[in-house]
Amino acid sequence: MIIFVAYYFTMKVGILGGGQLGRMLLQAAANYTVETYVLENDKNCPAAHLCHHFVKGDIKDFNTVYQFGKKLDALTIEIESVNVEALEKLESEGVKIYPKPSAIRIIKNKIKQKLFYQLHEIPSSDFIVTKNLKDLAKHTSFLPAVHKIAEGGYDGKGVQLITTEKLIKKGFNAPAILEKLVNIKKEIAVIVAMNDKRETVVYPPAEMIFDPVLNLLDYQISPAKIPQKIFWKAEAIAKNLVQELQSPGLFAVELFVDENEHIWVNETAPRVHNSGHHTIEANYCSQYDMLWRIMLQYPLGNSNAIMPSAIVNILGEEGYSGPAQYQGLDDVLQMENVFVHLYGKAETKPGRKMGHVTILHKDYGALVHQAQTVKAILKVIA
Ligand SMILES: Nc1ncnc2c1ncn2[C@@H]1O[C@H](COP(=O)(O)OP(=O)(O)OP(=O)(O)O)[C@@H](O)[C@H]1O
Numbered sequence: 001m002i003i004f005v006a007y008y009f010t011m012k013v014g015i016l017g018g019g020q021l022g023r024m025l026l027q028a029a030a031n032y033t034v035e036t037y038v039l040e041n042d043k044n045c046p047a048a049h050l051c052h053h054f055v056k057g058d059i060k061d062f063n064t065v066y067q068f069g070k071k072l073d074a075l076t077i078e079i080e081s082v083n084v085e086a087l088e089k090l091e092s093e094g095v096k097i098y099p100k101p102s103a104i105r106i107i108k109n110k111i112k113q114k115l116f117y118q119l120h121e122i123p124s125s126d127f128i129v130t131k132n133l134k135d136l137a138k139h140t141s142f143l144p145a146v147h148k149i150a151e152g153g154y155d156g157k158g159v160q161l162i163t164t165e166k167l168i169k170k171g172f173n174a175p176a177i178l179e180k181l182v183n184i185k186k187e188i189a190v191i192v193a194m195n196d197k198r199e200t201v202v203y204p205p206a207e208m209i210f211d212p213v214l215n216l217l218d219y220q221i222s223p224a225k226i227p228q229k230i231f232w233k234a235e236a237i238a239k240n241l242v243q244e245l246q247s248p249g250l251f252a253v254e255l256f257v258d259e260n261e262h263i264w265v266n267e268t269a270p271r272v273h274n275s276g277h278h279t280i281e282a283n284y285c286s287q288y289d290m291l292w293r294i295m296l297q298y299p300l301g302n303s304n305a306i307m308p309s310a311i312v313n314i315l316g317e318e319g320y321s322g323p324a325q326y327q328g329l330d331d332v333l334q335m336e337n338v339f340v341h342l343y344g345k346a347e348t349k350p351g352r353k354m355g356h357v358t359i360l361h362k363d364y365g366a367l368v369h370q371a372q373t374v375k376a377i378l379k380v381i382a
């Protein structure tokens with residue numbers, strides 16, 4: 001008699017970075033058989049207690065990343081400022097990296113990213129590479145433009161609007177790109193997932209609504225309220241971009257729609273993204289679940305929206321620093337179709353991302369109204 005024995009081997013998967021994106025990725029991992037590892041410097045980071053194995057260390061250090069990855073089957077990132085050389089070595093030794101280090105290398109540097117768009121004829125605004133401030137000063141005829149530092153910028157910190165010659169001094173004295181100012185009508189983001197077989201799924205575009213006074217993200221709605229033609233075009237551009245990157249993984253493509261309804265790629269994130277938080281409750285398969293399906297070699301999920309949704313970020317209130325307290329939380333928790341996510345950060349400071357709230361409603365007017373209500377009542381103080 002022949003007895004067939006099925007060997008179920010549990011994959012060991014690591015995440016570089018332990019912030020809120022890693023935390024939500026681990027929440028989705030709990031539905032699968034997978035042993036999870038996190039590498040991060042701060043042992044009290046949002047993802048630390050949700051993984052099986054927490055390793056304290058610097059994600060930018062070659063040896064730390066290499067030693068961390070060596071014993072794993074697969075690795076992913078929740079931030080792109082990681083040691084790519086170590087990932088390349090791990091990849092050459094058979095560890096699966098999502099996305100491929102070659103894609104991280106392109107995206108992590110804004111000069112390389114823009115050259116990649118140019119090479120593959122992906123619509124993105126014109127640009128000039130600048131080495132330093134002296135170099136930047138030579139390009140006054142290119143203004144108005146936006147100066148973006150090649151590496152190390154985040155949350156808009158590596159971006160400077162330069163409208164006139166007088167503002168040149170506000171630019172970066174480091175390698176950067178000077179990008180033509182786009183007359184933005186809408187900012188949207190499209191998440192694309194690709195598996196090892198190069199099959200793709202695309203999420204409906206999400207739309208960022210900015211506060212015109214503070215120039216900060218007010219809230220986000222999804223699917224974006226844009227004409228069907230633009231909707232499809234944005235999805236096609238994002239999908240094509242990811243196919244050109246030739247890497248499995250999950251990517252978020254940020255796009256601008258200008259006044260003539262032309263679409264321009266702003267930038268790409270090679271990982272789960274803040275513009276996809278709503279997919280946890282609002283889409284059949286969340287961006288986090290989708291990335292696990294890819295890494296664990298399961299079929300891709302359904303990216304469609306179950307219902308329109310809004311995301312409101314919970315940010316540290318101006319003027320408060322210290323142990324976080326959530327004012328108005330009880331009221332928000334009692335709202336219908338409202339889902340609160342707190343990231344478990346003990347300390348608040350002005351503008352720090354402490355959590356987000358997702359709102360579901362079939363009516364866009366009601367969504368916007370509820371988003372404004374949540375913003376008005378929920379405050380992080382100390
Ligand atoms: N070429 C441009 N024309 C007009 N506005 C721009 C341009 N490039 C960037 N911006 C504005 O600056 C914002 C931040 O730019 P970008 O996304 O490149 O930087 P970032 O540091 O990655 O920011 P974030 O982390 O918030 O996404 C954009 O969302 C957009 O509002």
Ligand SMILES: [Mg+2]
Pocket residue numbers: 254266267
């Ligand atoms: Mg951006």
